Amino acid sequence: MSGNAGGGLVWGLKASFLRYVTSAEGEIKVSDGADIAGSETEFLFPSGDEKGRFTGQVDFDAHGGMLKVTIADPWVEVAEDGKATLSVVNPAKLKTDRSQRITIADLGEIVPQGDGTAQASAALTMHGVWLLGNVYGPGDELDPVTFPWAG
Ligand code: HEM
Numbered sequence: 001m002s003g004n005a006g007g008g009l010v011w012g013l014k015a016s017f018l019r020y021v022t023s024a025e026g027e028i029k030v031s032d033g034a035d036i037a038g039s040e041t042e043f044l045f046p047s048g049d050e051k052g053r054f055t056g057q058v059d060f061d062a063h064g065g066m067l068k069v070t071i072a073d074p075w076v077e078v079a080e081d082g083k084a085t086l087s088v089v090n091p092a093k094l095k096t097d098r099s100q101r102i103t104i105a106d107l108g109e110i111v112p113q114g115d116g117t118a119q120a121s122a123a124l125t126m127h128g129v130w131l132l133g134n135v136y137g138p139g140d141e142l143d144p145v146t147f148p149w150a151g
Pocket residue numbers: 016017020063066067068069131132133134135136
């Protein structure tokens with residue numbers, strides 16, 4: 001089993017970002033069913049009511065509230081051409097309309113791990129760049145994403 005991915009999506013977002021927030025004495029808070037995964041540098045977002053949909057929220061808060069990043073309800077969607085993306089709730093709409101989503105990462109090839117999960121590399125989209133404060137660039141690599149996968 002890759003982490004706890006049988007029970008949901010396991011993702012560390014971006015290791016250097018986690019190190020940065022931690023070293024800036026920031027706070028990382030899990031809520032809504034999200035949890036710290038086994039490795040403690042990854043989060044577990046439990047499976048939702050449909051395939052590829054996961055629930056839970058992780059909030060990063062640092063620099064006295066100037067840095068606020070929220071990852072909520074990540075979904076993996078595979079388009080007809082086989083290209084996969086990862087979306088989250090638009091952070092500007094967290095309190096008003098959680099159906100508003102933004103695609104933050106393009107996923108690479110989905111590689112089954114042989115244990116009911118699959119892993120894919122992840123690269124920032126323009127919206128992902130915006131979510132993380134316009135510091136990284138489009139295409140910059142995020143941590144790989146692991147999720148339940150039959151087949
Ligand atoms: C008081 C305001 C801020 C200060 C003083 C500050 C300072 C810094 C410094 C010094 C670095 C370089 C850290 C290093 O290389 O280890 C950095 C990186 C970074 N900052 Fe900030 N920052 C501020 C606000 C923000 C905000 C609002 C965001 C929005 C999300 C943000 C996102 C980032 C990111 C993503 C990195 C790159 C981390 C990495 O992967 O190495 N920062 N910041």
